[in-house]
Amino acid sequence: MQKHILHPFKHRKHDHSRCIKNALQDAESACVAGGLRLTEQRRKVLELVWSNHAPVKAYDILQQMHKDNPKTAPPSVYRALEFLMEAGLVHKLESLNAYVGCGDPSQPHIAQ
Known part of the structure; x- marks a missing residue:
């Protein structure tokens, strides 16, 4: 029997490319x-942060960037x-030493 893992931000029909x-x-x-x-490199890093609905570490981003530019x-x-x-x-x-995309950069935030 196959186990199903629930992902809090992911729906089966979710078009994640639209989020990105x-x-x-x-x-x-x-x-x-x-x-x-917003340089091309900054844009690529932001795209990689948003490529998942989960926190991402800097070295994971680096590993992905090495695919295009070693x-x-x-x-x-x-x-x-x-x-x-x-x-x-x-x-x-800070607790994970990881990064997430901001869902609404136009709004001020109380704490980060």
């Missing part, structure tokens, strides 16, 4: 409004994550 697309569009808008530059270095990923946090596009979960 919307998050990237929101990020573009937030950066334009804030006078910030020369990507850890400081590049950390700098991109720092930018994304400062822009309010991702949040760091």
Whole structure:
């Protein structure tokens, strides 16, 4: 008998590509409004953060980025994550040392 694992954010018919697309569009808008530059690398890191409805660690992002560019270095990923946090596009979960995408970067947050 096959076990079924419940995922709190995942519905069987959920089109996750739409979540990623919307998050990237929101990020573009937030950066334009804030006078910030969402470079291709920052955009790729944000896309990888949003590629799952679960916290993701920096080295997991790095591993994914190595598929397209094996020369990507850890400081590049950390700098991109720092930018994304400062822009309010991702949040760091200190207890897990992992990152999640911000569902509404246009709204101020009480705590992160």
